[in-house]
Amino acid sequence: MVRVKQAVVLCLIVLLAAGCVRTEEFNRQVEKDLPQDIQRVQTALDEYMKHTPVLPIKEAPAGVHLYQKYVVDFSKMQSVIDSPPATSFGKGGHYIYVIVNPGKEPEVRVMDLRLIEKVRDLQSRVDAYRREQADVPKDKKEGPNLYSLDFKALGEEPWTIPSPYSSRMDLPILVDEKGKVYLDYRKDVMQKLEQAEEKPPESKDLRRLLYKDSIFVPVFSPPIRLEDGDPVFRADR
Incomplete structure (x- = not known):
């Protein structure tokens, strides 16, 4: 048996x-x-x-x-x-x-969808922190009303989210004053700028550079523009 x-x-x-x-x-x-x-x-x-x-x-x-x-x-x-x-x-x-x-x-x-679900999971944890602490788990300022996410405040190890544009790069995770989670694609944008024959005007939204020659869109990205040769976040998002 x-x-x-x-x-x-x-x-x-x-x-x-x-x-x-x-x-x-x-x-x-x-x-x-x-x-x-x-x-x-x-x-x-x-x-x-x-x-x-x-x-x-x-x-x-x-x-x-x-x-x-x-x-x-x-x-x-x-x-x-x-x-x-x-x-x-x-x-x-x-x-x-x-x-x-x-x-x-x-x-x-x-x-x-896997990237979206990961960000939504993280958003739920940030929302829970806000309800419990009446504060946003933010760290270093990265742009107008944008900060790096403080994982230590959440009691977690930093998450990694691979960039859809580069297998060797992870996307930094951001949060605004209201606790809304974003992803930072500025390194990917910089790579595109370095490959471009001409620099785009400073008024142009640089996120277009990411999906122009790619099958993916930059989900959860704040608007990005050019300032003094570097990609920066726009204040009017």
Whole structure:
């Protein structure tokens, strides 16, 4: 009887391991397909916009960050696309499809749901701290009404959030006077500026540089502008 149970357990372990391998292989394939999926949605969006000036987007809640505002509503695009891509959240993927440049030439990009969930988790901890301490866990000033997040005050080790633009870089985490959490993409912007042939005007929002040649949007980023050759946060966000 013991041998039978051991055999059953062994079979279950083998099946689970095989299932995990298949899941990992599927996820890797999905990640590999992401650029093609974005191009497919872009083609569908271009066709959709030939027939109506109204963007196929979901209604955004008040106060949502700019690059989380124009989420693609695939239910409105059924005439131009068979089904949402496997990489999309609605199909079990890790990505939410969004539209940038909505008033000019709409372009499709994505935001990583895993990054969003991590920031939301951190936001809930900051909110709990504010309720208990009647204060914001802020540390060094990083810009107008922006500070580095004081993880020590939260009683936690510093979190790391990888940049979607560089595998070797983590995004510093910020908080404003009201306890709203942001991500700091200034190092990524600086890399783009160093690669640019011409420096953009100081009035330009530099976040566009990040998604111009990338499939990702800079979620939770405050507006960034150029000042004396360096990317800085704008006060009018």
